[in-house]
Amino acid sequence: MxxxxxxxxxxxxxxxxxxxxxxxxxxxxxxxxxxxxxxxxxxRNHHLFQPLLYQVATASLATSEIAWPTRHVLARRDDVTTLLxxxxxxxxxxxxxxxxxxxxxxxxxxxxxxxxxxAYFGHDEWEPFAPGLKTLEDATTIRRRILLAFERAERETDPRRQAALLTFVIVGAGPTGVELAGTIAELARDTLPSDFRRIDTRKARVVLVEAGPRVLAGYAEDLSAYAQRSLEGLGVEVELGRPVSACSADGVVYGDRTLEAKTILWAAGxxxxxxxxxxxxxxxxxxxxxxxxxxxxxxxxxxxxxxxxxxxxxxxxxxxxxxxxxxxxxxxxxxxxxxxxxxGAAPPGPFHYRHAGSLAQIGKKLAVIDFGRIKLRGALAWWIWGIAHIYFLIGVRTRLSVALNWLWIHVRNQRSARLITQGRDDED
Structure with missing residues (x-):
């Protein structure tokens, strides 16, 4: 030049x-x-490992385990100036x-x-009632709403309001929606029951709503079917072919159904x-x-x-x-x-994307991997999913921390990041 x-x-x-x-x-x-x-x-002042953002939202990992200060990452690069x-x-x-x-x-x-x-497909007014998941702020907001729903259900004496508090709706059955639904179901079924006295968290409803005909539409049909069966095995209610037409503080309307729910999460676009x-x-x-x-x-x-x-x-x-x-x-x-x-050299040829495979976790020992000709599911896919994600984290300390957290969840069903931070949506 x-x-x-x-x-x-x-x-x-x-x-x-x-x-x-x-x-x-x-x-x-x-x-x-x-x-x-x-x-x-x-x-923002950090680099975020977005593929694990849902694990912060569901109290499996802390924010510091999937994000790193950008200045620290580039501290040794004298040729780089970082600006917030x-x-x-x-x-x-x-x-x-x-x-x-x-x-x-x-x-x-x-x-x-x-x-x-x-994106809310022209209905941005739904965002306050159905937050999406793209940033650390989104993740901590969702974590707060999920955990507060159980806390408020513990105090609620009206059965109808209690049922609404214990109903979690995820809109969109792509990888993020599937991962959220499966992890929330495991949180309610395996992690929280012994923590509460007045409610049985295992009775919580997790409803995954998808406008299309199947979950994980970008995956092979057999893996999609496996993912749906696995979700249903965890207690997730999968609603297909039912586009959402309304979201509010009281619940969600999809297809011809109205469902009272206090926690709605958006993973649709x-x-x-x-x-x-x-x-x-x-x-x-x-x-x-x-x-x-x-x-x-x-x-x-x-x-x-x-x-x-x-x-x-x-x-x-x-x-x-x-x-x-x-x-x-x-x-x-x-x-x-x-x-x-x-x-002053010849430029490389046009950009060519090399697809290395699609990975999605459904739950503990439940995952799907689509490498094209090779398709994996179940425990083996779950181990590969975990190893692949740990490998791409930054720093040995972070890799060890995440690995130990996942091991603890696997053995004891305990999620250590169940902290409720205060926010604007903390009032009824």
Whole structure:
């Protein structure tokens, strides 16, 4: 690249990365040693291992076991400046990222790894009653609501209100919905019974509602059927082909049924960050940027997008899934493109997603893994799921802590993170 696109004070090419998720952090790691000055900006101060977020929400793990301060992760990278700030827009003409305090960040190359939030399909008014699960704040909110429901049921004398407090509805039967439903059922059945005197937590209802014809729709049909049988074996009520039409403080309406429930959790869809709006470029219905084969934004070869921010076709023409391995592959690829440009070398070919398999836990010793030709279920899949997730955690201490927690849950059915933190939804 031309020298006039370098920082005049350092002579280095300036790269701004927005988002410290899997894609953004992978790009930063892969650019180590390149003649660049990197600024990583995120509105939160931590990198989050999202695949285990539901375990924080269901009191299995503590927040510190699945999240790490971004500054600590990059402490040894003198070429990286980490900023805690919220991006509000992008001035593509001046090549500047706009921040919420009025400051700007100049860039020569920009990488957008801004992630996604949950989507309510035009019913954003449902969010206060049915929180989604994308951040640590979401997880602690959900954990609080679940645990408070049992506490309030213990004090409730009206049978109808008590039943509503002990009814948990999860909307959406993808991996997150299945994992939440199975873990809440085990929490009520195995962990909590001896803690309460007036209620039998084993009588709690866990209802998984899905608009489509089966759970885990992205998996092979036999694994989907196994997952449903396993959930039902845990006591989960699976309602298929019943789209939700209303959510309120009193309950949920799905299909032609109304169910009184005080805890509703949303796992039915996602929407991308406003990155496409910042740039004024085309996006799909979920708001994801439609990018070139090299993950560059059309008309802006100096801007790349990765992870949940983008929509791009994968193998067999299917969209690349919004999962951690895909984001890491995209971050790795973009770093390679930037290195090639800086070196004046031929760019790599178009991005090609390599699907390493889909994994979902259903409950203790219950999981499914779809490697394509190889499909696993049951205890073996559960062990592989656990090993794979522990391997990708950051730090030996974290890996040991998570492994010991899971061992304790497996042997004693005890979840040590059952702390109720205070929040705005703590009042009846």
């Amino acid at each position: 031309a020298s006039d696109t370098a920082d005049p004070t350092t002579g280095r090419h300036r790269i701004v990365v927005v988002g410290a998720g899997f894609g953004g952090l992978e790009a930063v790691h892969r650019l180590a040693g390149a003649p660049v000055a990197i600024t990583l900006v995120d509105r 700030a919220t991006v509000t827009g992008i001035d593509t003409a001046a090549r500047r990222v706009l921040l919420d305090d009025g400051a700007t960040l100049p860039y020569d190359t920009l990488i957008l790894a801004t992630g996604a939030r949950h 996602v929407r991308a960050s406003p990155a496409a709006e910042w740039l004024g470029v085309p996006a799909d219905r979920a708001g994801r940027l439609i990018v070139e084969p090299d993950l560059a934004v059309p008309g802006h070869p100096e801007i790349f997008a990765v992870g949940d921010t983008v929509a791009i076709a994968g193998p067999e023409g299917k969209p690349v899934p919004g999962i951690a391995p895909a984001a890491k592959q995209e971050g790795h690829y973009v770093a390679g493109v930037i290195r090639a440009r800086l070196a």
